Amino acid sequence: MKEIDYIIVGQGLAGSVLAYSLIQENQKVLVVDEEAESSSSRVAAGLCNPVVFKRLTKSWMIDEVLPLAKEFYQKQEALLNDQFYFDVPIYKLFVDEKEQSFWKQKSNEPHLFDWINHKVEYPFDKEKMMYPFGASKTLQSGFLKTANWLEKFKHYLIEKESYINMKFDYDKIKFSENAVVWNDYSAKKIIFCEGYQSIYNPYFDWLPFKLTKGEVLTVKFKNLKIDHAINKGVFVLPFEGEYKLGATYNWDQIDNKSTKEGETELIKRAKRFINDEIITVEHKAGVRPTVSDRRPLLGIHPEQYQLAVFNGMGTKGVMLAPYFAEKMVQFLLKNKKISPEANINRFLT
Numbered sequence: 001m002k003e004i005d006y007i008i009v010g011q012g013l014a015g016s017v018l019a020y021s022l023i024q025e026n027q028k029v030l031v032v033d034e035e036a037e038s039s040s041s042r043v044a045a046g047l048c049n050p051v052v053f054k055r056l057t058k059s060w061m062i063d064e065v066l067p068l069a070k071e072f073y074q075k076q077e078a079l080l081n082d083q084f085y086f087d088v089p090i091y092k093l094f095v096d097e098k099e100q101s102f103w104k105q106k107s108n109e110p111h112l113f114d115w116i117n118h119k120v121e122y123p124f125d126k127e128k129m130m131y132p133f134g135a136s137k138t139l140q141s142g143f144l145k146t147a148n149w150l151e152k153f154k155h156y157l158i159e160k161e162s163y164i165n166m167k168f169d170y171d172k173i174k175f176s177e178n179a180v181v182w183n184d185y186s187a188k189k190i191i192f193c194e195g196y197q198s199i200y201n202p203y204f205d206w207l208p209f210k211l212t213k214g215e216v217l218t219v220k221f222k223n224l225k226i227d228h229a230i231n232k233g234v235f236v237l238p239f240e241g242e243y244k245l246g247a248t249y250n251w252d253q254i255d256n257k258s259t260k261e262g263e264t265e266l267i268k269r270a271k272r273f274i275n276d277e278i279i280t281v282e283h284k285a286g287v288r289p290t291v292s293d294r295r296p297l298l299g300i301h302p303e304q305y306q307l308a309v310f311n312g313m314g315t316k317g318v319m320l321a322p323y324f325a326e327k328m329v330q331f332l333l334k335n336k337k338i339s340p341e342a343n344i345n346r347f348l349t
C-alpha cells in the first residue's frame, strides 16, 4: 500500500491547479485521469476577460482572481520552461452609436477604469472587417494555452510518479477511520475534479449542475490578418498562426460531439463582421461544468468526510481555478472556512 496525502480525480484545469497548489505545500498527490480528448479544459480558448461585455460590468471577483491567476501561470512557466499565458487586448466591435457611447460613458466609471480603455479605435483592415462604429479594448485581458499547459503539467506529474491514466472506479473506494483506500493507495482524502462528469459520480450526483455544451473552431482566413482578440457575438482569437472562433452555448444537448449546426452558427456570426473567406481547420466540442447559481463547488461530502469536491468553474476556469484552489488548500490544511457562495453546503437543506 502506497501512502499519499490526496488522490485527485481529473486532470483538467481544476484538478491540475489544485494538484500543484497542494504540491507547493509539500503534499503528496496522485492524479487519476482518463485523458478525454475533448475535456472542457482542452477545448477551451482559455480567454481571461475581466469584463462582462453584455452589461459592461466587472467579471465576478476579478480584482481578487486575476492577479492570482497570472501569478500561478507565471510560476508554471518558470517550472515547465515554456510560455502558456499571453496578454492580449480583446476588442469589442460596436454595433451602433448607442453601444459606442455606452462604452465611453462606462469607461469613465472608477470601478471600470483599470479594465476597459476609453478610446474608440479602428485597428482592423476596414475592407476585410465591417465595423463602422469602431471598436475599443479591454485592459489586462489575456489567454492561457490550456491544452499545451495541461499536457506539459501531465508530464511533470508523470516524472514525479504522481499520475495514473485510467478511469477512476468508485467501487474500489474503501473507507477507514483515518484514511480512504483506492486500489493500492491510501490517502487522507479523494478530491473529485471531474468537470461535468461529476454527474456520474454516485457521491456527488446531487450537485445542481446546469451544464453548457460549447463548440469552438480553429479557422484560417484567406487574406485577413488579426493581431488582437475580438468579441462581437463570437470571439476570434489569434492562435499559433490560425484563429480560434467560438463559442456556442447549448443547454439541451450535453455531449462532446461537434455538430454541423454548431459550425454553421459560428461562421454565420463571424460573417457579420468578417468580409473574407473562413476556412475551418479543426472543430471541437466540450461541456462546461456550469452550476445553477454560477458559482464554484468546493467542499466535503456531507457523510463521507474523506471525499471532497473541487469543481463548478463554469465558463471561467482559467481565471477562477487558482484563487479557489488556494482557498481549498487553506481549508484542507489549515481548516479555514470556504466562503458560503462557493461551499457545496449551500445546497444542503
Ligand SMILES: Cc1cc2nc3c(=O)[nH]c(=O)nc-3n(C[C@H](O)[C@H](O)[C@H](O)COP(=O)(O)OP(=O)(O)OC[C@H]3O[C@@H](n4cnc5c(N)ncnc54)[C@H](O)[C@@H]3O)c2cc1C
Pocket: 009, 010, 011, 012, 013, 014, 015, 032, 033, 034, 035, 036, 039, 040, 041, 042, 043, 044, 045, 046, 047, 048, 166, 167, 168, 169, 193, 194, 195, 196, 197, 198, 213, 214, 215, 216, 246, 247, 248, 285, 286, 287, 288, 289, 311, 312, 313, 314, 315, 316, 317, 318, 319
Ligand atoms: C467551448 C468552450 C470554451 C471555453 N472557453 C473558455 C475560456 O475562454 N476561458 C475560460 O476560462 N474557460 C473557458 N471554458 C470553460 C473551461 O473550459 C472550464 O471552466 C474548465 O476547463 C473546467 O475544468 P475542469 O477541470 O473542472 O473540467 P474538465 O476540463 O472537464 O476536466 C475534468 C477531467 O476529469 C477527467 N475525469 C472525469 N471523470 C473521471 C473519472 N471517473 N476517472 C478519471 N478521469 C475523470 C476528465 O477526463 C477530464 O480530464 C470553455 C469551455 C468550453 C467547452
